[in-house]
Amino acid sequence: DELISQIAAGEVVERPASVVRELVDNALDAGATQISLKLQAGGIRSIVVEDDGAGIPVEELPLALRRHATSKIGSLDDLEHVATMGFRGEALAAISSVAEMAIASRTSQDAHASRLDARSGELSPSARAVGTSVEVRELFFNTPARRKFLKSESTELAHCVDAVRRHALARPDVSFAVWHEGKLVEQWRAASSQQRVKDVLGSDFEAASRELLLERGPMRVFGRAGLPEASRSRADMQYVYVNGRFVRDKLIAHGIRSAYEDVLHGNRQPAYVLFIDIAPELVDVNVHPTKIEVRFRDGREVHQQVRHAVTQALALSRA
Ligand code: ADP
Ligand code: MG
DSSP states (O other): OHHHHHHHHHHHOSSHHHHHHHHHHHHHHTTOSEEEEEEEGGGTSEEEEEEOSOOOOGGGHHHHTSTTOOSSOSSGGGGGGOOSSOOSSOHHHHHHHSSEEEEEEEOTTOSSEEEEETTTOOEEEEOOOSEEEEEEESTTTTOHHHHHHOOOHHHHHHHHHHHHHHHHHHOTTSEEEEEETTEEEEEEOSOOHHHHHHHHHOHHHHHTEEEEEEEETTEEEEEEEEOGGGGSSOTTOEEEEETTEEEOOHHHHHHHHHHHHHHHOOOSOOOEEEEEEEOGGGEEOOSSTTOOOOEETTHHHHHHHHHHHHHHHHHHHHO
16 A cells, blocks of 8 residues: 555655645645745755644544545535545645655644654644644655655755745635745735735736636636736746636647737747636546646637637737
8 A cells, every 4th residue: 555655646746846735735625824834955855834724633633644535525426516626635645655744733622733643653742723734854765766856955945936826826815934944935925816916926027917807607717917028027927727726738828828929929938827717517627636737628618718818908908
């Protein structure tokens, strides 16, 4: 089972940033309003994610680490209507098979927190407010080939911060803080979505971008499309979300690029933050372990509406 978990981990855990993504997903699923990340050595030596969410009842702590143990799917029917970020029940099991892990948690019913050490299975009393802390240390200590594949600490740190940035753009109502080696590197306080875009992507982007909004039947496309001068600060400002989940999707990217070509005739990499909210039965988010890819029931329609929404925003800004 350990081996199976390690193999599954290969799909889920590629680098420290993959751990960050999963742990922040879990914190958000638990209803956290404040999430803080403490990293050491770019996350390779240590990642600690603390949240003020609902916590895990002490008797369920060992379950949280087991494969396919999820508290988020009640029936098969739920699979079609998952609102939570994670639902495969694999992340913690996978991570704990390739790193040292401990979870400390406390619910509002508990007199004190409890801490579970994944390796020893030892459960001990601990101190913290209601919520959960997950510690992941020495990533890939037992799979040296994978550890060697990691990039420099600064590159891994940058990926970790980007993983938080992706969540932060989608959840302006939640406060995020990222610490590295004891220093605060990013902090985004709960804010309006427009303010969050400013805080996360910079006021330059915010000033050089236009709001986009298109509602049609079961689909709503919204966000901000950067004008050509918005792409200067960073090359990789392309954020796409489907039902609040960050995705990479060729179809959507193509729809956006076509709009940029139509209106601006530019070949520069456009900068944008684009959200698609769509009826859950029209999209399959369960296609890839890292949940970064989606499949739409009607891809052509999505492509068309995205292209239309971006065209509208860009064309208006030129008029
Ligand atoms: P999944 O998120 O797909 O259910 P995970 O392996 O990521 O699977 O987590 C397993 C379970 O552990 C979750 O279903 C949840 O019950 C619990 N859990 C994990 N992290 C947290 C957290 N930060 N707060 C509350 N519960 C958590
Ligand atoms: Mg999860």
